[in-house]
Structures are given as structure tokens and as C-alpha cells.
Amino acid sequence: MPGAATRERFEQAVLPHLDAAYNLARWLTRNEQDAQDVTQEAFLRAFRFFDGYQGGNMRAWLLTIVRNTCYTWLHQNRPPDSAVEFDEEIHSSESSGGADPELQVLASADKETVHRALEELPGIFREVLVLREIEGMTYKEIADVASVSLGTVMSRLARARTRLRQSLGAALGKES
Amino acid sequence: MSCKLTQRFVPGYLDGELDLSRTIEMETHLQVCGECARELERQQALRAALQRSSLAYAAPEALRERIQSSLRASIPAEAPERASGWDAMQFLRPLLLMRWAGAFAVLALCAVIAWQLLPGLRGPSSDQRLAAEVLTSHVRSLEASHLLDVASTDQHTVKPWFDGRLDFSPPVEDLASDDFPLVGGRLDYLEGRQVAALVYQRRKHFINVFVWPVAAGSSSTQTIAPQQGYNMTRWSRGGFQFWAVSDVNAQDLADFVRLLQARTAPESK
Numbered sequence: 001m002p003g004a005a006t007r008e009r010f011e012q013a014v015l016p017h018l019d020a021a022y023n024l025a026r027w028l029t030r031n032e033q034d035a036q037d038v039t040q041e042a043f044l045r046a047f048r049f050f051d052g053y054q055g056g057n058m059r060a061w062l063l064t065i066v067r068n069t070c071y072t073w074l075h076q077n078r079p080p081d082s083a084v085e086f087d088e089e090i091h092s093s094e095s096s097g098g099a100d101p102e103l104q105v106l107a108s109a110d111k112e113t114v115h116r117a118l119e120e121l122p123g124i125f126r127e128v129l130v131l132r133e134i135e136g137m138t139y140k141e142i143a144d145v146a147s148v149s150l151g152t153v154m155s156r157l158a159r160a161r162t163r164l165r166q167s168l169g170a171a172l173g174k175e176s
Numbered sequence: 177m178s179c180k181l182t183q184r185f186v187p188g189y190l191d192g193e194l195d196l197s198r199t200i201e202m203e204t205h206l207q208v209c210g211e212c213a214r215e216l217e218r219q220q221a222l223r224a225a226l227q228r229s230s231l232a233y234a235a236p237e238a239l240r241e242r243i244q245s246s247l248r249a250s251i252p253a254e255a256p257e258r259a260s261g262w263d264a265m266q267f268l269r270p271l272l273l274m275r276w277a278g279a280f281a282v283l284a285l286c287a288v289i290a291w292q293l294l295p296g297l298r299g300p301s302s303d304q305r306l307a308a309e310v311l312t313s314h315v316r317s318l319e320a321s322h323l324l325d326v327a328s329t330d331q332h333t334v335k336p337w338f339d340g341r342l343d344f345s346p347p348v349e350d351l352a353s354d355d356f357p358l359v360g361g362r363l364d365y366l367e368g369r370q371v372a373a374l375v376y377q378r379r380k381h382f383i384n385v386f387v388w389p390v391a392a393g394s395s396s397t398q399t400i401a402p403q404q405g406y407n408m409t410r411w412s413r414g415g416f417q418f419w420a421v422s423d424v425n426a427q428d429l430a431d432f433v434r435l436l437q438a439r440t441a442p443e444s445k
Contacts, residue, residue, distance in 0.1 A: 003251060004251060007247050007248065007251060010247070011244065011247065015240070015243075015244075018235045018239070018240055018243070019232070019233075019234050019235050021235070022233060022234070022235035022236075022239065023232050023233045023234075023235075026233040027233070035233075036236070036239050036242070039235065039239060039243070040239065040242055040243050040246060043243045043246075043247070044246060044247070044250055045365065047247055047250065048309065048312065048365075049365050049366075049367070049368040050368075051305070051367075051368070052366075052367040052368020052369065053368050054368065065365070068363060072325060072362075072363075075325060100214065100217070100218070102218055102221075103217060103218060103221050106218065106221035106222055106224070106225050107221055107224075107225075109225040109229075110229075111228070111229040111230065114225050114226060114229040114231070115229055115231060118226075118231065129226075130231075132191065133223065133226045133227075133231070134226075134231050134232050138191075138193065139191070139193050147340075147341065147370075148340075154187065154188070157187060157191075158183065158187050161187070161219065161222060164222065165218065165222055168222075168225070
């Protein structure tokens with residue numbers, strides 16, 4: 001069982017990743033208080049499994065536990081995400097020549113709109129974007145954290161980006 | 177006309193995930209393919225929009241303190257068997273201080289006897305550590321209402337649920353006809369790996385069965401000494417390790433384990 005010496009080792013190795021853990025929990029739960037509770041629970045879990053930690057990528061190991069703790073928590077406390085549609089296509093702009101309207105939208109997107117658009121994405125798309133764009137993780141690391149194949153990471157990431165672009169386009173198109 | 181490289185390779189190029197030869201190929205291709213170049217430009221614009229929106233949340237300082245104090249608090253509560261080991265040491269420590277050869281001999285003799293007769297005085301073996309983990313998981317599953325990730329009495333619902341969540345497919349059997357109905361399943365962790373937890377009910381009591389793959393071979397059923405009022409049994413067969421834990425009485429748990437073993441895969445040779 002973990003003792004005081006293990007706890008010190010754990011704190012030195014794992015606490016530096018607290019921000020990453022909290023960030024993921026915050027984006028998955030979309031609530032500050034819930035994110036704190038889930039992060040705390042995840043750290044206690046991680047501490048219990050720390051003896052079994054085989055070395056390797058500490059941040060990915062921790063985020064795997066954070067993610068699972070989040071989903072267990074969401075499963076018990078929130079209605080499931082609305083069904084995800086599978087029929088998106090990347091719409092390439094028809095205009096040839098001249099300024100690309102979508103580029104202008106993306107260039108003008110303000111912080112609040114981007115934040116809201118990401119927050120409103122379904123969980124499986126939100127998490128790959130958070131891990132890739134905020135945490136800067138590789139496909140392999142994301143695959144490990146989300147327990148899916150590399151192919152799934154790539155297709156989710158592509159769809160997540162498409163959706164995010166569509167919702168930014170919709171949000172900013174409305175305003176102008 | 178749509179370039180078939182656009183969807184396949186632009187994201188990988190953007191994320192720096194292509195190998196060297198593909199990267200070079202893509203760079204050459206981008207100079208001639210307007211569609212790929214435009215798509216890359218938009219992907220970069222999206223990334224830039226994400227980057228400038230400061231989306232990363234930093235953990236509040238209070239959370240760090242909360243976690244540290246909860247880690248400290250978790251140590252005595254989670255190490256009950258160590259506490260009893262220390263009691264024994266307090267009894268032996270005066271002997272140690274005498275520093276007589278005779279005392280050493282006595283101590284050595286005591287140690288040998290204790291080692292032989294009282295497994296509880298040995299340092300925590302991997303089995304005991306695992307037993308403590310199993311017990312903790314069981315108690316937490318009940319306390320934190322983390323009992324079920326999938327609630328179903330149907331083994332044909334529970335078993336597929338684990339597919340894609342685990343890298344193995346655990347045997348799932350309903351024992352409703354023997355008054356041990358299956359109520360669902362859950363993902364859990366033991367020894368740092370993901371395991372399947374199957375939950376059965378006996379009247380008002382729950383039985384957690386933790387399952388994970390082991391190297392081929394099987395071991396006989398082993399009953400672990402009750403801890404804090406919980407009975408535990410472990411066995412392995414068909415390439416899986418099983419740990420059953422519950423507060424039902426020892427006889428009920430033994431019956432349950434026998435029934436479950438009769439249903440799961442036969443002994444693998």
C-alpha cells in the first residue's frame with residue numbers, strides 16, 4: 001500500500017501535471033466545481049495505482065485516469081451527449097480566387113466565440129481537440145489516453161475540426 | 177474534383193505526424209494542389225484561432241492544497257494491514273534494543289516462527305497488496321456510488337459493453353437462477369491496469385468480481401482471510417484472474433464462486 005515515502009514520490013512525479021489534469025477535467029465536465037472534484041478523485045485513484053505505474057509517459061498515464069474518472073462521473077451525473085451525426089463532409093469553398101470567406105471567419109473569431117464553440121462540441125470531439133491543441137499531444141498519446149486506435153484518433157480529430165469550423169462559421173456568420 | 181490527399185494527409189502534415197518521405201511528398205504536392213493548400217491554410221487558421229483564445233485552464237491553487245491534504249489523509253485509512261504489522265513490531269522492538277546475541281537468536285527464532293505461522297506478519301506480499309486494492313475498490317464502488325458504468329441484468333448487454341473499453345473480453349455470466357443476479361459492470365483499475373468489474377447482487381448485498389487476463393494456466397480457489405468484515409476469494413482459469421469480494425457471509429460467497437466457476441470457461445490445460 002502507498003505510504004508516506006510513496007506519497008512524496010507521487011507528489012514529485014504527478015503533481016507537476018495538475019494543470020493538464022484539471023484542464024482536461026474542466027473541458028470534459030464544463031464546470032469548475034465538478035472539474036475540481038473529478039481531478040481530486042482522479043489523483044486519489046492515481047495514487048492507489050502508482051505502485052503499478054510501469055514508467056513511461058506520466059502525463060498520458062495520469063490523463064487516462066482523469067478521463068476515465070470524468071466519464072464515470074458524467075455517466076452518473078449528466079444526461080448523455082446528444083447523438084453524434086456521422087455524415088459531415090468537408091465543404092470546400094466554391095469560390096476560386098478572391099479572399100476565402102472561411103479564412104476571414106477564422107481570422108476574426110474572438111476568444112469567447114472560440115471558447116463557446118469548443119465547449120459545445122460533443123465530448124469525443126472536444127477531448128481530442130483539447131489533448132491535441134491545448135496539451136499538444138501526439139496522435140499516439142491521444143490514442144493511449146482515449147483508449148482508441150490511431151485511426152480513430154485521426155478520424156475524430158478531422159471531424160472535430162470540421163465541426164468546430166462549421167460552428168464558428170455559423171456563429172460569426174450570424175453576427176455579421 | 178476533389179484531391180484524395182486532402183483529407184488523408186493534410187491533418188497529419190499540420191500535426192507533424194507524417195513520416196519524412198510523406199512530409200517531403202506533401203510539401204511538393206502543396207505547391208501544385210490548390211485544394212490541399214487552401215485546406216491547410218484553413219486548418220492553420222483554425223489552429224491560430226484556438227491558440228490565441230487562451231483555452232488552457234490552470235488548476236486553482238486551492239485544488240493543489242486540497243489534493244495534497246487528501247493524499248495525506250488517504251494513507252492510514254488505506255493501509256490497514258500495515259497498521260497491524262506495526263503493532264507486532266512494537267512488541268519486538270524492546271528485544272532488538274537489548275543487543276544480546278541471545279536476544280538476536282530469540283528474535284531470529286521468533287521471526288522464523290512468525291514467518292511460518294502468521295502470514296499476516298510478513299511484509300505485504302503482492303497478493304496481500306492486491307487484496308487490499310480489491311477491497312478498497314469494492315468499498316469505494318459502494319461508497320462513491322461508482323458501482324455501475326453499465327446497468328443491465330443481461331449478460332449479452334454487459335459483455336459487449338466492455339468491447340472497445342478493454343483490451344480483453346471478460347467472461348460474463350448471469351446467475352439469477354441461483355439467486356445471484358447480475359446487475360451490471362464497471363471499469364476499474366487494479367495494479368495499474370484496467371480490469372472489468374462485474375457486479376452481482378445477493379439480497380441487499382453486492383458482490384464485485386474483478387476480472388483481467390493472466391498468462392495461461394489456472395490456479396486453485398484461494399480464500400483470503402476476511403478483512404474489515406469483507407470476504408474475498410481469488411482464482412484463475414481460462415486465462416483470466418478472478419477476485420470476488422463482498423460483505424455476504426463466507427458460505428454465500430463460496431457458493432457464488434462455485435456457481436460462477438461452473439459457468440465460466442473450463443480449466444485450460
